[in-house]
Amino acid sequence: MQMTSQATSAPLAGITGRRVLGTGGIVPATLGFHDGCVAQQVPQAGPCLDAGELLVLPGIVDVHGDAFERAVMPRPGVSFPYAGALLDVDRQLLAHGITTEFHGVTLSWEGGLRGEAYALRMFEALAQLGPVLGASHKVHLRFEAHHLDGVETALAWMASGRVGLLAINDHLPTMARRIGDERKVLQYAERAECDMETFRNRLRAASRRAQEVPAAMSRMIAAARGAGLPVASHDDPDLATRQHYHRQGCRIAEFPLTVETAHAARQLGDDVVFGAPNVMRGASHTGAPNATEMVSAGLCTVLASDYYYPAPLQAAFKLAQLGVVDLPGAWKLVSRNPARAAGLRDRGALAPGLRADAIVVDDRQPGLPRVVGTIVGGELRHAAMSLPVIDISGAGLAGNDSMAA
Missing domain, CATH: 3.20.20.140 (Metal-dependent hydrolases)
Incomplete structure (x- = not known):
């Protein structure tokens, strides 16, 4: 399945990628989402956005x-x-x-x-x-x-x-x-x-x-x-x-x-x-x-x-x-x-317990980063290119423990 619409989608179970910015830097990781936040553990199944080599960053505040x-x-x-x-x-x-x-x-x-x-x-x-x-x-x-x-x-x-x-x-x-x-x-x-x-x-x-x-x-x-x-x-x-x-x-x-x-x-x-x-x-x-x-x-x-x-x-x-x-x-x-x-302790980083606000960035063209996907509260709210969505059980990457400082 692929999502390209700007309309609100059903909640994602997570996101996976080889360049995810967590508290420990940019690393391969799979993040699970639950109730609009980054989960402590990756769910066993569910729709997972596969960012591949694109950058996954916390949403801008x-x-x-x-x-x-x-x-x-x-x-x-x-x-x-x-x-x-x-x-x-x-x-x-x-x-x-x-x-x-x-x-x-x-x-x-x-x-x-x-x-x-x-x-x-x-x-x-x-x-x-x-x-x-x-x-x-x-x-x-x-x-x-x-x-x-x-x-x-x-x-x-x-x-x-x-x-x-x-x-x-x-x-x-x-x-x-x-x-x-x-x-x-x-x-x-x-x-x-x-x-x-x-x-x-x-x-x-x-x-x-x-x-x-x-x-x-x-x-x-x-x-x-x-x-x-x-x-x-x-x-x-x-x-x-x-x-x-x-x-x-x-x-x-x-x-x-x-x-x-x-x-x-x-x-x-x-x-x-x-x-x-x-x-x-x-x-x-x-x-x-x-x-x-x-x-x-x-x-x-x-x-x-x-x-x-x-x-x-x-x-x-x-x-x-x-x-x-x-x-x-x-x-x-x-x-x-x-x-x-701003006193918002619930966002600003991709870490367990914080809001699942993330963006997917295509940085292949130097000096011109391009947001190709925006996730707010665990839902894909914007997509500027085809972004593959797979079952999270097949993500095959490190879980949230790889995001630790």
Whole structure:
């Protein structure tokens, strides 16, 4: 039997292959699945996907991805319903090996695409589409610090379980510096679905309450921690800012703006997130630290898709190709480490008891890895080529004991 459909299949009994990345490295192995998790033992019989010489890797856990915004609003002022957009995004995620996605949903004083109404559409679409989505979809709430009128709303969302991770953002100072740049203000206004003068007025109104921001953010962070949510601070500009947020319980430094800030975060034991597109491009598009250099220096623990879903897969392989780190080490940056940082102890590695989230990768063409199969919770959710499925009793390879550290 062969499976080539993207539709949800019946649960697999396992997967076998000659290059399976487990806790002990890349080895020949057969993994059994049971109730959506990697089993302690290989079942005696059942459908087993045979990956042969293709790579079998843990599914990617993406803690920050906002490329969905382009599916919702592909052009300024042109928006589409979230349900259809998310179905498209879900297929993109599966095709690029992302089995768990934290959508970077922004709640900002800007309004429009990054306002409350659009966020609510995301929540509603996720609830509606839950049974048909292939990947695991969660919300990374990007709260703009100066949006004081939105604090109660965000607190209610966190209390209701709608949010999986909170990040404190503050883009207002940068926007304020650009208020005289007609081109940039027009971009901001189009995203906010208003005219340029209205956007400037919103920015000025948010700025006038700056003195209230620190106390409000402390309240937000405390509430998130009380709800058991991981908390990140975004674009930390300096050591003092990272220390400030660390003291309040923000243990993730997301896209720090200087090498010194990243170094301070690691000294404090915090996770440091950089963008996988930064690795692919060889530089940050905003002048932030070079992510490849940060990985090499041990100052990056997590790579996120940021604005480009193909990036985590490709960045990990590029790091290995460059010799910055071997593939198992690079893969931790997009699977095990982000899962840990996000508080998801049930995924991120192919080990007994963890979720059976795995991808099959064709890496025969150097520099262009291709996901040809994606398994989520033990079910084949995406296939881009014919993948043989055999009876697990005939797999004839090592069992889970070969995956031990």
